[in-house]
Amino acid sequence: MQMGEEMTAGSPADRIERHKSVDRAYHWLMAVAMLILLATAFLPILGLKFAWVDIHWITGLVLTVLVLFHILRASFWQNFWSMMIDREDLKDPFGKPGKYSLAQKLYHLAIAVLILGAIASGLLMWRKVDTPFWQRDPYWLSTDSWGVVYAIHGLAAMALVTMVIIHVYFALRPDEWYLTRSMLRGWITRKEYEDHHATKRWSAKD
Amino acid sequence: MSLFHYANSIYGGSETLIGANYELLPWFALAGVGFAIAHAVFKAVTAPSKPR
Numbered sequence: 001m002q003m004g005e006e007m008t009a010g011s012p013a014d015r016i017e018r019h020k021s022v023d024r025a026y027h028w029l030m031a032v033a034m035l036i037l038l039a040t041a042f043l044p045i046l047g048l049k050f051a052w053v054d055i056h057w058i059t060g061l062v063l064t065v066l067v068l069f070h071i072l073r074a075s076f077w078q079n080f081w082s083m084m085i086d087r088e089d090l091k092d093p094f095g096k097p098g099k100y101s102l103a104q105k106l107y108h109l110a111i112a113v114l115i116l117g118a119i120a121s122g123l124l125m126w127r128k129v130d131t132p133f134w135q136r137d138p139y140w141l142s143t144d145s146w147g148v149v150y151a152i153h154g155l156a157a158m159a160l161v162t163m164v165i166i167h168v169y170f171a172l173r174p175d176e177w178y179l180t181r182s183m184l185r186g187w188i189t190r191k192e193y194e195d196h197h198a199t200k201r202w203s204a205k206d
Numbered sequence: 207m208s209l210f211h212y213a214n215s216i217y218g219g220s221e222t223l224i225g226a227n228y229e230l231l232p233w234f235a236l237a238g239v240g241f242a243i244a245h246a247v248f249k250a251v252t253a254p255s256k257p258r
Contacts (some may be wrong), residue, residue, distance in 0.1 A: 045228050143215070147223030151210050154226025158234040165238025169245070 015187035016204045018099075018179075023078075026070055027183055033063040034164065041157050057129055060122045067115060083108055088201065098201030111163050114156045121153035 019027070036059045040052040074080055082099045089102040100108070127140045141149065171180045178192045188196075193204060207229065212221040 042228075042231060045231065143222055147225065150225035151223055154228060155209065158226065158228070158231055161231065162234045162238040162241075165235065166241055169238075169242035173246075173249075175249075 014190045016190055016193045017186060018182040018188050019186050021186060023073070024183055024186060026066060026073075030063065030066050030070075033059050033066060034160070037063065038157065038161060038164065042161070053129060057122075057126055057131070060119070060126070063115075064119050064123065067119060082202070085109070088198075096196065096198040096201075098198060107163070107167070111160070111167075114159050114163065117152050118156040118160065121149045121156070124149050125153060 037056060040056040040059070044050065044052050074083070079099075083105055085102065085105050089097070089105065093102045097104075124141070127134070128136050128138050128146075130136045138146075170176050171183075178188050178196070182188050193199065193202075208227055209230065210223055211225050211227050213224045215222045
């Protein structure tokens with residue numbers, strides 16, 4: 001199936017909802033925030049000089065709110081355990097998964113650790129910026145402590161560049177287009193559901 | 207090449223950690239691209255052959 005055909009595949013009766021509109025909105029808003037953060041972080045380092053600090057911390061706040069929203073929604077409104085690695089994943093790592101494959105769960109775990117590390121360190125670094133809420137205080141932490149905070153933030157940011165490249169690669173793979181479509185349109189076809197997922201592990205109501 | 211950047215403390219004495227080494231940024235990007243290429247090659251090589 002070509003990419004264009006993928007977008008309209010299946011009649012409405014054949015479609016299984018995979019991502020609700022609020023979750024798709026969360027994903028794409030987070031993607032935009034991530035790209036702005038990575039661009040404002042690294043373009044000046046690569047030589048493109050511009051006033052990046054305010055865009056960066058404001059977008060960082062947006063990302064923080066989005067991630068908090070996602071954690072709350074995943075914990076109380078969605079099936080939290082669908083993203084957790086379980087015994088079935090370890091018994092048969094390449095077999096038909098539930099809603100998410102072992103690879104997707106491992107990716108999510110890695111990116112969650114990196115984003116939470118970047119957010120936590122970023123919120124501390126925020127104290128060194130003049131904002132409408134406070135005047136910057138570079139002595140809030142010791143020099144050694146700032147060093148650790150900056151190291152975590154910088155390493156997490158560079159690792160997130162790697163992770164974004166990998167994520168875009170998988171999103172563009174033809175055998176994964178049905179998943180990319182589901183993040184745009186919200187659904188997969190019943191055939192894709194039955195072909196790619198263990199229907200006992202994902203009941204398509206989660 | 208280190209993961210981190212250090213500087214001499216302005217108060218004298220030991221080196222102080224000041225952050226990550228951003229000279230590694232191209233390597234992190236290459237790691238992502240390298241993974242993608244390796245995965246694509248692996249999938250192409252291990253794909254079941256189509257019947258003629």
